[in-house]
Amino acid sequence: MSQIRIVLVDDDKLVCSSLNIILSSQPDLKVIGTGYNGLEAISLYESLNPDILLMDIRMEQMSGLQAGEEILSKFPSARILYLTTFLDDEYIIKALNIGAKGYMLKQDFDSIVPALRAVFIGQNVYGNEIVSKLPTLLSPSPDISIYQRHGITDKEFCIIELIAEGKSNKEMAGELFLSDGTIRNYISIILEKLELRDRTQIAIFYYKHR
Structure with missing residues (x-):
């Protein structure tokens, strides 16, 4: 079985560790790298070329949105799925505009694995809370x-x-x-x-x- 190769980037090391355990328990998912800020996200993407970059937004040194914009400018086909606790309107609009494949809340814990699989096959994935906000944004x-x-x-x-x-x-x-x-x-x-x-x-x- 071919595996979906994933890079995780989150400034909370406990979150990274927990996600690594959860995703690695799935036979079709494989975490190939872990980072803790936007600069590391860029470096990891360039060196590992993952199928999906699963990334937080608010991080030190460089935000996930800044990193995503830089990655997508160099690699337009990059699949970036944001996983965050923030529903800020400006973040959602920015994620849409730069071409992210999804925006999920960490609270939607059970949806993370299905979201990764959906993004891998070319779908865009936005949590219900995000989709419901789009008309006003x-x-x-x-x-x-x-x-x-x-x-x-x-x-x-x-x-x-x-x-x-x-x-x-x-x-x-x-x-x-x-x-x-x-x-x-x-x-x-x-x-x-x-x-x-x-x-x-x-x-x-x-x-x-x-």
């Missing part, structure tokens, strides 16, 4: 041109907006007077046009282009 005017370039129709854009509002297929069907099957078809077409994998990515795409 970003500016209200969507960049319509990006959708036009992808061939998104007015109806499809309407469905994208409803997905971003957290509407279920049933709720959208009722609101648009369509069947559940038609809604599912629309979502499949939207995913294909935008080259996305799931509903969460559609919502994130919407709020990133506002």
Whole structure:
């Protein structure tokens, strides 16, 4: 079985140790390096080329966001998953803007392993608390041109907006007077046009282009 190679970076050594134990107990996960600040994160990423960098945000010498921005400028395909205790709006927006693959709270302990697996296969992962904050974080005017370039129709854009509002297929069907099957078809077409994998990515795409 191939393993997902992970570098851990957190200024709390107890957190690093605990995460190392938890992740190493999974047969498909392997911790290949551990660091305690942003400078070490950069060095470890460059020397080890991990599949995923699991990193805290507030750290001494250099923050996780500063390190992530530098890493992604050099390695655009880097998969960075932030794991923090902070729900600060500016941190979430910065993580989105630099291209992080996820932003999780340490309180969501049971979600860490599934989040790593999801990031590894190309999904973006944001905890429920983060997704629920997105509508209030970003500016209200969507960049319509990006959708036009992808061939998104007015109806499809309407469905994208409803997905971003957290509407279920049933709720959208009722609101648009369509069947559940038609809604599912629309979502499949939207995913294909935008080259996305799931509903969460559609919502994130919407709020990133506002």
